[in-house]
Amino acid sequence: MALLALSLAGCANQPKKELTTGSIARTSKPVQSMTATELSQATESIGQAYEKNPKDREAGLNYANVLRMTGRNEQALAVMQQVAINHPSDREVLGAYGKAQAAAGQLEQALATIGRAQTPDRPDWKLKSAEGAILDQLGRAQEARLRYREALDLKPNEPSVLSNLGMSYLLTKDLRTAETYFKSAASQPGADSSVRQNLALAVGLQGRFQEAETIARQELSSEQAEANVAYLRSMLSQQGAWKELAKADEKKVAN
Secondary structure, three states: OOOOOOOOOOOOOOOOHHHHOOOOOOOOOOHHHOOHHHHHHHHHHHHHHHHHOOOOHHHHHHHHHHHHHOOOHHHHHHHHHHHHHHOOOOHHHHHHHHHHHHHOOOHHHHHHHHHHHOOOOOOOHHHHHHHHHHHHHOOOHHHHHHHHHHHHHHOOOOHHHHHHHHHHHHHOOOHHHHHHHHHHHHOOOOOOHHHHHHHHHHHHHOOOHHHHHHHHOOOOOHHHHHHHHHHHHHHHOOHHHHHHHHHHHHHHHHO
16 A cells, blocks of 8 residues: 555665566565555565575565565564675665564664764765654654755655655645645655645545546556545545644644
């Protein structure tokens, strides 16, 4: 489910090269477009590559990534702990380790790990965005938005960062501002379907369900679209929930 997705990696729209190229556990198509059966098979294949050489950097990154995508966050964290032990100064490894910690609920530890990965002389926009996503989960919205804007200074108009910024406003019930950022993200080259699903959520929560459903059905398989639309319907059927959000948004505008 793409809805309510904060992009911890900060690079959701980058090609997932570790899962589609190289000599390790090559897959026939991007993981994001796989069915549940295909994803299960890919997890098994990538897991076997990791077991053959658990000290291999790419094998560990691949395996932890696909484990997170199947909801096995504790196992992904255990894999990344081992990868980080073997590659303690690798920025990409530390970033992935922080992502695994956050997915497993270790948010403060994740912030510390991301901080170790970042270097002031060569700041990484992906790490800035990842830090922002973690801060949002901790309820520190102002700090999170500062990190997203720092990321955008380094990588202007990056859709995953704009989407995270939109989600930050959605989480604080500022739906109109959230929609603005989601629309900006969706208009950028390389924006993926998760950005449009977040836009659909922001639109739907404001009561424009037909528009939200149209957005949700774009660029998804019929199965994925039906799942996302069903999720939207279930949320919006709780009239009090989205009406409360809409009222909160109207109050922000009035003030």
